Amino acid sequence: MAERAGVGDGIADRPADRPAVIEARGISMGFGSRVLFRDVNFDVGRGEVFVILGGSGCGKSTLLKLMIGLYQPTAGRVTILGGDLSRADGEARRNLLRQLGVMWQSGALFGSMTLLENVMLPLEAHTDLPRDAREDVARVKLGLVGLGDAAGRLPAEISGGMAKRAGIARAMALDPPILFLDEPSAGLDPVTSAGLDELIKDLARDLGTTFVVVTHELQSILAIGDRCIMLDKEAQGMIAEGDPRHLRDEPPNDTVRRFFRRETR
Numbered sequence: 001m002a003e004r005a006g007v008g009d010g011i012a013d014r015p016a017d018r019p020a021v022i023e024a025r026g027i028s029m030g031f032g033s034r035v036l037f038r039d040v041n042f043d044v045g046r047g048e049v050f051v052i053l054g055g056s057g058c059g060k061s062t063l064l065k066l067m068i069g070l071y072q073p074t075a076g077r078v079t080i081l082g083g084d085l086s087r088a089d090g091e092a093r094r095n096l097l098r099q100l101g102v103m104w105q106s107g108a109l110f111g112s113m114t115l116l117e118n119v120m121l122p123l124e125a126h127t128d129l130p131r132d133a134r135e136d137v138a139r140v141k142l143g144l145v146g147l148g149d150a151a152g153r154l155p156a157e158i159s160g161g162m163a164k165r166a167g168i169a170r171a172m173a174l175d176p177p178i179l180f181l182d183e184p185s186a187g188l189d190p191v192t193s194a195g196l197d198e199l200i201k202d203l204a205r206d207l208g209t210t211f212v213v214v215t216h217e218l219q220s221i222l223a224i225g226d227r228c229i230m231l232d233k234e235a236q237g238m239i240a241e242g243d244p245r246h247l248r249d250e251p252p253n254d255t256v257r258r259f260f261r262r263e264t265r
């Protein structure tokens with residue numbers, strides 16, 4: 001059994017002025033006979049940038065998918081804004097999903113549509129706004145992520161960093177209080193990645209948006225994370241939690257120490 005020293009319940013260290021918007025209690029997950037993680041507990045506070053970190057294959061993306069109701073845990077439950085996506089259906093499920101924005105690793109933009117049209121898509125699907133209003137909202141979102149001048153471009157005509165920004169703008173189209181980002185820095189050069197980190201921090205501070213970010217990019221973790229949890233494949237669970245800078249400076253166990261050292265080299 002790999003070490004789990006230094007892990008509390010993932011709940012107690014959340015600042016009292018940030019009420020929980022996500023509560024994970026005793027969640028376990030696996031595929032077939034393979035266990036990915038067991039008995040994971042944590043809270044995400046409103047307005048936090050909460051980072052899920054860990055080595056390749058430990059289950060970070062799977063945990064994100066559990067949180068947004070794409071998978072059901074094998075045990076335990078996740079509540080998000082007081083609802084349980086794995087149990088909600090019909091209107092209740094749609095209402096909950098409207099409160100969440102997701103940006104997948106690739107940005108997942110539709111190649112035949114301009115950035116403006118991409119950002120307008122969720123507004124078409126989920127609101128009755130007339131076209132003019134949808135366009136106005138989409139322009140505001142593109143402006144927020146620094147793409148105000150690129151609204152008419154196609155995804156093939158923009159850089160990787162711009163595609164990520166456009167993905168964030170689309171995820172924000174319906175003003176969700178919680179945004180999930182899966183590996184936002186993947187494939188970006190360090191300067192572009194740092195710019196994206198700045199954007200995430202700005203949006204969290206200025207709009208009060210809660211971010212749940214999956215990443216293993218150390219610079220990003222340290223730049224954006226208010227709090228993090230670390231999953232580990234060997235331990236099949238959560239092996240650390242807290243402020244990432246604190247974990248770097250005072251790692252609670254060898255796996256955490258190695259994670260932070262390996263990536264700083």
Ligand SMILES: Nc1ncnc2c1ncn2[C@@H]1O[C@H](COP(=O)(O)OP(=O)(O)OP(=O)(O)O)[C@@H](O)[C@H]1O
Pocket residue numbers: 031036054055056057058059060061062063216
């Ligand atoms: N739908 C699925 N069915 C079966 N196995 C899966 C499924 N999704 C993920 N896995 C497996 O579960 C493990 C964890 O996958 P996951 O994508 O959650 O890891 P990760 O920590 O995000 O990894 P990475 O950092 O490499 O993206 C992997 O071995 C993956 O192959």
